[in-house]
Amino acid sequence: MDAHVSPDPHHGLDPHIGSDAVLSLDGVGVNRGEAEIVHEVSLEVGPGTVTVVLGSNGAGKTTLMDGIAGVAQVSSGAIRLSGRPIEKLPTYRRARAGLGYVEQSRTVFRTLTVEQNLLVSRSGQGELDRVFTLFPELERRRNLQAGHLSGGEQQMLVLGRALVADPRVMLIDEMSMGLAPVVVRRLMGAVGDLVGLGISVLLIEQFAALALEIGTRAYVLRKGRVVYDGSCAELRRDPELLHESYFGAAPV
Ligand SMILES: Nc1ncnc2c1ncn2[C@@H]1O[C@H](COP(=O)(O)OP(=O)(O)OP(=O)(O)O)[C@@H](O)[C@H]1O
Helix, strand or coil: CCCCCCCCCCCCCCCCCCCCCCEEEEEEEEEECCEEEEEEEEEEECCCCEEEEECCCCCCHHHHHHHHHCCCEEEEEEEEECCEECCCCCHHHHHHCCEEEECCCCCCCCCCEHHHHHHHCCCCHHHHHHHHHHCHHHHHCCCCEHHHCCHHHHHHHHHHHHHCCCCCEEEEECCCCCCCHHHHHHHHHHHHHHHHHCCEEEEECCCHHHHHHHCCEEEEEECCEEEEEEEHHHHHHCHHHHHHHHHCCCCC
16 A cells, blocks of 8 residues: 555545445455455445446446445455445345446436436336436436437436435446547536435546546545545645556556
8 A cells, every 4th residue: 555545534524424324345255257356345335325436447436336236256355335234135136225327337228218218217206307407307208219319318218217215325437438528527416416415435436536526435446445534625735646556656
């Protein structure tokens, strides 16, 4: 671990974060096939917060999310959702327990309308209204085939589809891929609004500066390990620390 990268799990943070975590990982390893890609990750998502996971390409961010959601095999450690161990549950039972997963590759049913896309994964009418409150853009296009939406609107619909399943925690993996910064900013605003709906978020985002604006706590992964655990505010203030966490050396 580097000298400037905080080894203190509560560094610069509001001390209330921690014990009442909605999602917590304790020493988690995650495999891809035979190889362990993520090693001994301990992490907490506080209630009503956005927690940000950063790291360079190949650092293991997606593998970590896949392990939490049950898509990749957890090789060691414990994962708790509202205090309940979930690491041995199959994917669908983790989802039923309140874990929503917005995977990296955005998918909508292109030939179905916006509304039909939402109805497919609905748990109640109220949730549809929540989506349209969050994304008035989608309400205006509710009868349009989803394939005709812009990239940003499709991503809103992907988020909306996760939202109608009424999750307690949402894992969101790089939803900004290929989108213009102005669209990403709009999406980040919506992610920030999720906490107002009582949803806690674990967010992977390549636009680090935008993610750090809406996040409370940040983790940086390098080679599958946590090398920074601290506040988003600290990383925002200190771009050198951010760079060093990513790459293991200060910028030249
Ligand atoms: N299915 C797989 N089988 C074997 N190795 C894999 C597989 N998927 C990913 N990896 C490897 O695991 C490592 C971490 O990949 P991962 O996709 O989790 O990183 P990431 O931080 O999400 O990167 P990116 O930002 O590029 O998505 C990489 O070295 C990658 O080559």
